[in-house]
Amino acid sequence: MLDGIFVHGVFHADLHPGNIMVLDDGRVGLLDFGAVGVLDGETRILFAVLLNAALAGDPVATVDAMLMAFDVPPEVDRGALRHQVGREITLLSVQPNVSMASFARMFTVLREHRIGVPGDVAAAFRSLASLERALRLLDPQIDLVAAVRAEVPRLLTQVASPTAAAQAILSTTAVTTAVVRRLPGQLDQIATSIASGSFTLRTRSVAHPDDRRWLRRSANNALGMAAGVTALIVAVILLFVPGGPQLTPQLSAYALVSAVLGFVGVVLCMRTVFRLFTLDNR
Numbered sequence: 001m002l003d004g005i006f007v008h009g010v011f012h013a014d015l016h017p018g019n020i021m022v023l024d025d026g027r028v029g030l031l032d033f034g035a036v037g038v039l040d041g042e043t044r045i046l047f048a049v050l051l052n053a054a055l056a057g058d059p060v061a062t063v064d065a066m067l068m069a070f071d072v073p074p075e076v077d078r079g080a081l082r083h084q085v086g087r088e089i090t091l092l093s094v095q096p097n098v099s100m101a102s103f104a105r106m107f108t109v110l111r112e113h114r115i116g117v118p119g120d121v122a123a124a125f126r127s128l129a130s131l132e133r134a135l136r137l138l139d140p141q142i143d144l145v146a147a148v149r150a151e152v153p154r155l156l157t158q159v160a161s162p163t164a165a166a167q168a169i170l171s172t173t174a175v176t177t178a179v180v181r182r183l184p185g186q187l188d189q190i191a192t193s194i195a196s197g198s199f200t201l202r203t204r205s206v207a208h209p210d211d212r213r214w215l216r217r218s219a220n221n222a223l224g225m226a227a228g229v230t231a232l233i234v235a236v237i238l239l240f241v242p243g244g245p246q247l248t249p250q251l252s253a254y255a256l257v258s259a260v261l262g263f264v265g266v267v268l269c270m271r272t273v274f275r276l277f278t279l280d281n282r
Helices: 002-008 041-055 059-069 078-094 100-112 119-138 144-159 162-196 209-239 253-276
Strands: 010-012 020-022 028-030 036-038
Touching (some): 002 010, 002 041, 002 119, 010 119, 041 059, 041 119, 059 078, 078 100, 119 144
Antiparallel strands (some): 010 036, 020 028
16 A cells, blocks of 8 residues: 555555455455546655655654645745644653544634645545454554554655666656746847847835735835935924914914924824734734
C-alpha cells in the first residue's frame, strides 16, 4: 500500500476489510477497484516528507510540507498553525495505542485554518486508516503507525533518489534554457512597443481587499490632516485681521470664527495622528 502511494503514485483508495481476501495459497487478493487514487511526483515527495516529519515529531517541517503540498490561503496564521500541529504531534507521541485515525485530528486543524487538502491525498489517508482495520483482523497486535514509521525513510530514498533528482534537474535546466533562448525576441518586442508608443502596462495593485482598505484609510487620513491644517491656517489669519463686526466690546466676529476654526483644526489633526498610530491602521 505504501509503495503504491509513495513510489508508484497509484493506489487502491477503498481498502476496507470487505475488499481484501486471503487466498488459499496465502496470497492477498484485492477487490473493487472502483476507487483508485493517483498522486503526481511532487505531491508524493511532499506527502512523504510530511508523514515522516509528523512521525518524527517535527512540527516545523510538517507545517512547511503542508504549506507546499496543500491549498493554503494567503492570510493563514502560520504561527498558530505550527502551534496546533505541534500539539497534535505531541499527543501522537505519548499515546500508547496510536492508530491512523489519530491523524484525523490533523485534518480538523487544517479545516479550521481553511487549508484545502487535495482529494487524492485525503484518499490516501483514508485508505491507510481503513487498511488498519483489515490488518487488525489478521493480526490484532499490529502497530500500523510503527510500521509506517519504519518504512517512510526507505520510501523517501526511493521517491527522492539521486537518479530522480538528476532527472528533475535536467528537465528544469532544459526548460530554463528554452526560456532564456526566447528572451532576446521578447525584449525586442518590448523595445519595439516602447519605441512606437504602443507599450502598455496593466497592474492590479489594489486587487486585494486589504489593499483597498489601506488605500481608503490613507486617503481619509490625508484629507483629514489637510482639512485640519487648512482650518488652523485660516484661524491664524483671522486672529490677526483687524476690524470686523463687533459681537461684544471684547469679542469680534473674526476672533470667534478664528477660535472655532482653530478648535476644528486641532481636533482633525489630533484625530488623524491618533488613527495613524492605532493598531487598526498598521
